[in-house]
Amino acid sequence: MGEREIDQQLVDRAQRGNKHAFELLVAKYQRRLARLISRFVRDSVEVEDVTQEAFIKAYRALPTFRGESAFYTWLYRIGINTAKNHLQALKRRTPTTTIFDAEESENFEEAGLLHENNTPENELMSKQVINVVNSSLQALPDDLRTALTLREIEELSYEEIAAVMNCPVGTVRSRIFRAREAIATNLRPLLGTSKDKRW
Amino acid sequence: MKQEISALMDGELFEDDAEAVLDKLKRNPDTHEEWRTYHLIGDILRQPDHVHVNLSIAIRERLQAEPTVLAPSSRAINNGRWFALSAAASIMALSLVAWLSVQVGSESAPQLAMQQPSAVHSASLPSNGFEDYVIAHQEFSPRLDVYGMTSYVHTVARHQKVEQP
Numbered sequence A: 001m002g003e004r005e006i007d008q009q010l011v012d013r014a015q016r017g018n019k020h021a022f023e024l025l026v027a028k029y030q031r032r033l034a035r036l037i038s039r040f041v042r043d044s045v046e047v048e049d050v051t052q053e054a055f056i057k058a059y060r061a062l063p064t065f066r067g068e069s070a071f072y073t074w075l076y077r078i079g080i081n082t083a084k085n086h087l088q089a090l091k092r093r094t095p096t097t098t099i100f101d102a103e104e105s106e107n108f109e110e111a112g113l114l115h116e117n118n119t120p121e122n123e124l125m126s127k128q129v130i131n132v133v134n135s136s137l138q139a140l141p142d143d144l145r146t147a148l149t150l151r152e153i154e155e156l157s158y159e160e161i162a163a164v165m166n167c168p169v170g171t172v173r174s175r176i177f178r179a180r181e182a183i184a185t186n187l188r189p190l191l192g193t194s195k196d197k198r199w
Numbered sequence B: 001m002k003q004e005i006s007a008l009m010d011g012e013l014f015e016d017d018a019e020a021v022l023d024k025l026k027r028n029p030d031t032h033e034e035w036r037t038y039h040l041i042g043d044i045l046r047q048p049d050h051v052h053v054n055l056s057i058a059i060r061e062r063l064q065a066e067p068t069v070l071a072p073s074s075r076a077i078n079n080g081r082w083f084a085l086s087a088a089a090s091i092m093a094l095s096l097v098a099w100l101s102v103q104v105g106s107e108s109a110p111q112l113a114m115q116q117p118s119a120v121h122s123a124s125l126p127s128n129g130f131e132d133y134v135i136a137h138q139e140f141s142p143r144l145d146v147y148g149m150t151s152y153v154h155t156v157a158r159h160q161k162v163e164q165p
Helices: A003-015 A019-037 A044-060 A071-093 A102-106 A110-117 A120-139 A142-152 A158-165 A169-191 B002-009 B015-027 B029-046 B056-064 B074-124 B129-136 B146-163
Strands: none
Touching: A003 A019, A003 A071, A003 B002, A003 B015, A019 A044, A019 A071, A019 B015, A019 B029, A019 B056, A044 A071, A044 B056, A120 A142, A120 A169, A120 B029, A142 A158, A142 A169, A142 B029, A158 A169, A169 B002, A169 B029, B002 B015, B002 B029, B015 B029
């Protein structure tokens, strides 16, 4: 089963009333959708609100999802429409500097603008989390780091990674898991266990 | 279980195994933590300059206030649609075959009906310049098969019979 089929499985379950399944889709796509929305909406708090709103709209619209396109394509469309509606509502209220043209967003340097509008606390935490992940990755043995990088950044399948690394698919599966788990072990103290954790 | 979650999020499990892991995730929400953390790692590796905050808890709270969705599975809809499309295609194919057979049957009857009078008519024709004309232009006829040849032989034979007395 490919990633798209896994998404479809989760959608099927959510359509049968399983909210946990939809929460797994939220966990998977929340940051990708927030990143897309941040190309339209400048303020980081507004990005969070619009992202939440887009997921709720997607949940309500689940009965209309027929699986003709990939779930993420459908979700991104909802995200873009929600962002545009949000900008329209802002325009009606008052013109502010947070409004962006869709065209302008094409050349939008996301990181700089989010730095500008993010709270200092969030910005600090964000940097810490990123540092832990990057330093943990660098500390991994070569074979684990290569396997995880080929998977997450190059988006190769296990079979392709096995061909590149000249090892069985089962070894690739094990290396990727061990790499993730090693990074997660270093990350967990930072993420905390409280219910309202922000990362 | 953690290794299975890792393989599941990469889409690298067979269908039965994937469903089993999804069932376990449903039964044990604590395992969502691994799913979320592994995805966070992937998001940071792909986007190392900034990471967005975790919205899943806030969204979960809002989802709890939402009425539960109960919709027909999109897979079932697609299966039904494929069945309907294939049934429609079969009916159309049968209709086409039936229509063609009716057309062929209805065309052959007039041809026969037209040939019979012409045969009768040619028998009553006196041997005159018409048959000479037909023989002279036989090579231009599109029917240069055995059937056409036969009619040519008949015409020449009749012509010679008329000339003999």
